[in-house]
Each structure stands twice: as structure tokens, then as C-alpha cells.
Amino acid sequence: MSATSDKIRVVVVDDTAETRETIRKLLQFENDIDVVGMGRNGREGVQLAHEMRPNVVLMDINMPDMDGIAATRAIVKDVPTAQIVIVSVQQDTDYLRQAMLAGARDFLSKPPSADELINTIRRLGLASKEQELATVRVPVTPGTSNGASPTALGKILVCYSPKGGSGKTTLAVNLAVALQGEDRKVCVVDANTQFGDVGVFFNLKGKTSLVTAVQQVDEVDESAIASWMAAHASGVKVLLGSQSPEDSELITAAPLKRLLLELRHHFTYVVVDVASILRDLELAMMDAADRVLVVAGPDIPTLANVKKYFDLCEKLxxxxxxxxxxxxxxxKRWGITSQSIEESLKHPVYGQIAYDDRVATQAINAGVPFVMGDRKAGPSTSIIELAAKLRADFAPKDPAGKPAEKRKSIFSR
Ligand SMILES: Nc1ncnc2c1ncn2[C@@H]1O[C@H](COP(=O)(O)OP(=O)(O)O)[C@@H](O)[C@H]1O
Ligand SMILES: [Mg+2]
Incomplete structure (x- = not known):
């Protein structure tokens, strides 16, 4: 692919000469990586980024003159294709959060291991090169508010499962972070209306929730969205679920569907976490969806119910x-393969996510989606792959105005 044929250009910004040298030495034998500049403080970093247009900037936080957060903010604006990786000591968690908000894409703790450093540079370098190509092909037109092309509407991805505990929320939050990018705005809507826990997975709290948004659906605009949604450090915006189960009664199908359709004008991807039941509410969201990601554990009872759901989709x-x-x-230990699943369901397996209970549980307990923390872990790479597949699926332009789907009266509503 031509995006990868050139070397990944890297700028290192750190006030300690020793750190700069260590990093340069770690990278010197990588044929696809080129350290094109080293800066001693944020100001030099900004200047170097302007001149060298790097794909990846390795950025320290605490530096004299201009710190890494201010420098990140400036570089993101000036060179949008540059991907900034904070390289910092562990104690800097608060700063780290600020850096993420400023637009940093990843962080490594200091001193980074060679593997970690090189893999992160390759991954982000590739993303940067793809963006460089996209910028040449599709110039961003002012007035586009969803980060997609001027006319394209964002896509609605509903995460559903016939069985609770299958990993809907795990998928929703991690997929959202994996989809999020410089040129892609992503939101997560917690539409598991009674017992939503997206806020826990993101460690986010807020007063406004889906209840407010549904009630004010006639007023959807950028400022309303900003007031309803909580901002996560990854860049993902989160519409939290209702604060108590009884509030869920205030969320009804028609306005909720309208809300999702409206959000397509403001986000490239609208990821929706729904409950494991099928009521008017869930079906209305599925009607609006571009994809329903049916999450299932590899166990026979769940897969049998997935089969019933697919049959329903046909009827609908x-x-x-x-x-x-x-x-x-x-x-592997479960003795069930994606091939055997495909054979018994007569339905392709679109994506599979590796089992790792340590990674999944730690992520929930820390309130940090694992694709942000341990990107090399099995479940992380699975979801990053799934995000890439979805993006590729949506890459060709959808014909505008898809035919409305007819519904047969299966559920009385
Ligand atoms: N790939 C995975 N490997 C191991 N455990 C997982 C994985 N995905 C999810 N889990 C665990 O399964 C449980 C249910 O996940 P959750 O996302 O809350 O499911 P749902 O939203 O469908 O109810 C959680 O404890 C989570 O840590
Ligand atoms: Mg859930």
C-alpha cells in the first residue's frame, strides 16, 4: 500500500537529552521509521512539527518554556495528520488526561520498551499516512459537522445481544474509542434504558442523560449536543443512560429513533448500547441502525437465540x-470455532473478540476502555480490527436515502 511505502516520520520532544537519545537509539534500526527531528521543549516541538510534518510525535509532558499539553494542542491544530503520543512518567495521570483532551492519541510510560514504542509508532504512523492520503483525495469542506464527507450521514451501530453479559457494553465503548479519530467523530448512546452502565466503563458521570436528549429532541444542534453529552478523554462523546431505572419510562421509541437519526448529522459513528430485550424501543433503534452488531458468547444457548434473532431480522x-x-x-479452550458457528447458524461471523478476563475486568474496574490501555491485548487487537473492517465497509459511498424498511406487525406497537 502506498501509504506505508514511505518511512514513518517521527519527532521526539523531551527536555532530557538522555531520553531523546535513548528513544533515537531504540528506533535507529527500524527501516520503516525515521526520526526527523528532536526538540528540547514544547516550543521547539511545535516548530519542528510545522517544518517536518511528522506522522508521529513522541511528547514529554513536563518541560520548560512550553509544556507537552500546550504543544500537543498547537500541533494538533497545525498538523492534523500528526499523531501525538505522550511519553511520560506514571504519576502524571492528571496531566495525561489533559493531554488526551488536547488531542494526544496514545501514551507510553517512561521509559518505554522497544516493542511498545515501535508498535505504537507503526500503528499511529499508518493511521497518519492514511489521513494524509485522505486529505489529498477528499479535501475537508467547511460546514461538515460530523467529520465525514460533506454529504455523508454518520452510521448508526447498535450493539445488541439476546443474552445479557455477552459483552455489548464492552464492545460499544471499545469500538467507539477504536473508531474515533482526527477526522471521525464518535458518540456512544447508552440506550440500555433501565440499567445502563456505559458511564462506569468510561468512568464518566454527568447530570444530563438520554432522558434529557429524548425530551429535547426537537432542539438537536451542536450546542445542545455539547450540553447533553459527557466528553471522554479519548475524544468520544457519551450520552449517559438514565440515572434511575424508573426514569427509563420517559424514553419512548419514536423520539429516541429520531434522536439517533439526528445524531448522524453530527457524528461519523453513533454507537448505541441497548438492553438484551426486544421491545418497541429496541426495535425502533434497530430500524434506524446501519448495522446491528449482534454480540454472542461462544455458547450453544446464546447462539441458538442469535439464530432466532436473525430469523426475526428476515421477517422484519x-x-x-x-x-x-x-x-x-x-x-481455543472452548472447543468451538467460528467455522462451526457459521455452519450451524448459516450466517457469517463478522468479527470475533478474544477472551481475556483479566484485561476485560481490569478495564471496567479502572474505567478505561482496554483499547486505550493495553492495545496489544487480545480483545484490544480484535476490536481494533473490527473497527477497521467496519470503516472499510462504509468507505464506498452509500446511496443517499436508503429505502425505508417495511415492518410486519410482529410486535404490537
Ligand atoms: N472478551 C472478553 N473476555 C473476557 N471477558 C469479557 C470479554 N468481554 C466482556 N467480558 C466480561 O463479560 C462481562 C459482561 O460484559 P458486558 O460488556 O457488561 O456485557 P453486556 O453489556 O452484554 O451485559 C464483564 O464482566 C466483562 O468484563
Ligand atoms: Mg451492558
Whole structure:
């Protein structure tokens, strides 16, 4: 691919000569990586980024003159394709959060291991090069508010499972972070209306929630969205679930569906976490969805119910590519393969997520989606791959105004 044929240009910004040298030495034998500049403080970093247009900037936080956070903010504005990685000591968590808000894409603790450093540079370098290509091909037009092309509407991805505990929320939050990018705005809507826990997974709290948004659906605009949604350090915006189960009664199907459709004008991807039941509410969201990611553990009872759900999708005359199967918690030990699942369900496995209970549980307890923390872990790479596949799926332009889906009266509503 031509995006990778050139070397990844890297700028290192750190006030300690020793750190700069260590990093340069770690990278010197990598044929695809080129350290094109080293700065001693934020100001030099900004200047170097302006001149060298790096793909990746390795940025320290505490530096004299201009710190890493201010420098990150400036570079993100000046060179939007540059991906900034904070390289910092562990104690800097608060600063780290600020750096993420300023637009940093990742962080490594100091001193980084060679593997970690090189893998992070390769991954972000590739993303940067893809963005460089995209910028040449599709110039960003002012007035586009969802980060997608001027006319394209964002995509609605509903995470559903016939069985609770399958990993809907795990998928929703991690997929959202994996999809989020410089040129892609992503929000998560916690529409598990009674017992939503997206806020826990993101360690976010807020007073406004889906209840407010649904009630004010006639007033959707950028400022309303900013007031309803909580901002996560990854850049993902989060519409938190209702604060108590009884509030969920205030959320009704028609306005909720309208809200999701409206959000497509403001986000490239609208990721929706829903409950494991099928009521008017869930079906209305599925009607609006571009994809329903059907999350299932690799166990026979769940897969049998997934089969029933796919049958329902057919009766509802959903397009064939709307419901896609994502098998979560995959492990050789279970003795079930994606091939055997495909054979028994007569439905392709769209994505599979590796089982790792340590990674999954630690992420929830820390309130940091694992794709941000341990990107090399099995479940992280699975979800990053899934995000890439979805993006590729949506890359060709959808014909505007898809035919409305007919509903047969299966559920009285
Ligand atoms: N890939 C995985 N490997 C191991 N455990 C997982 C994985 N995905 C999810 N889990 C665990 O399964 C449980 C349920 O996940 P959750 O996302 O809350 O499911 P749901 O939203 O469908 O109810 C959580 O304890 C989570 O840590
Ligand atoms: Mg959940």
C-alpha cells in the first residue's frame, strides 16, 4: 500500500537529552521509521512539527518554556495528520488526561520498551499516512459537522445481544474509542434504558442523560449536543443512560429513533448500547441502525437465540448486511470455532473478540476502555480490527436515502 511505502516520520520532544537519545537509539534500526527531528521543549516541538510534518510525535509532558499539553494542542491544530503520543512518567495521570483532551492519541510510560514504542509508532504512523492520503483525495469542506464527507450521514451501530453479559457494553465503548479519530467523530448512546452502565466503563458521570436528549429532541444542534453529552478523554462523546431505572419510562421509541437519526448529522459513528430485550424501543433503534452488531458468547444457548434473532431480522425485512455477528470471548479452550458457528447458524461471523478476563475486568474496574490501555491485548487487537473492517465497509459511498424498511406487525406497537 502506498501509504506505508514511505518511512514513518517521527519527532521526539523531551527536555532530557538522555531520553531523546535513548528513544533515537531504540528506533535507529527500524527501516520503516525515521526520526526527523528532536526538540528540547514544547516550543521547539511545535516548530519542528510545522517544518517536518511528522506522522508521529513522541511528547514529554513536563518541560520548560512550553509544556507537552500546550504543544500537543498547537500541533494538533497545525498538523492534523500528526499523531501525538505522550511519553511520560506514571504519576502524571492528571496531566495525561489533559493531554488526551488536547488531542494526544496514545501514551507510553517512561521509559518505554522497544516493542511498545515501535508498535505504537507503526500503528499511529499508518493511521497518519492514511489521513494524509485522505486529505489529498477528499479535501475537508467547511460546514461538515460530523467529520465525514460533506454529504455523508454518520452510521448508526447498535450493539445488541439476546443474552445479557455477552459483552455489548464492552464492545460499544471499545469500538467507539477504536473508531474515533482526527477526522471521525464518535458518540456512544447508552440506550440500555433501565440499567445502563456505559458511564462506569468510561468512568464518566454527568447530570444530563438520554432522558434529557429524548425530551429535547426537537432542539438537536451542536450546542445542545455539547450540553447533553459527557466528553471522554479519548475524544468520544457519551450520552449517559438514565440515572434511575424508573426514569427509563420517559424514553419512548419514536423520539429516541429520531434522536439517533439526528445524531448522524453530527457524528461519523453513533454507537448505541441497548438492553438484551426486544421491545418497541429496541426495535425502533434497530430500524434506524446501519448495522446491528449482534454480540454472542461462544455458547450453544446464546447462539441458538442469535439464530432466532436473525430469523426475526428476515421477517422484519432488514437488509442482509444489517445484522452482523460478533462472537465475543473466543478461546481455543472452548472447543468451538467460528467455522462451526457459521455452519450451524448459516450466517457469517463478522468479527470475533478474544477472551481475556483479566484485561476485560481490569478495564471496567479502572474505567478505561482496554483499547486505550493495553492495545496489544487480545480483545484490544480484535476490536481494533473490527473497527477497521467496519470503516472499510462504509468507505464506498452509500446511496443517499436508503429505502425505508417495511415492518410486519410482529410486535404490537
Ligand atoms: N472478551 C472478553 N473476555 C473476557 N471477558 C469479557 C470479554 N468481554 C466482556 N467480558 C466480561 O463479560 C462481562 C459482561 O460484559 P458486558 O460488556 O457488561 O456485557 P453486556 O453489556 O452484554 O451485559 C464483564 O464482566 C466483562 O468484563
Ligand atoms: Mg451492558
Amino acid at each position: 425485512e432488514y437488509s442482509k448486511d444489517k445484522p452482523v455477528l460478533v462472537v465475543n470471548k473466543m478461546d
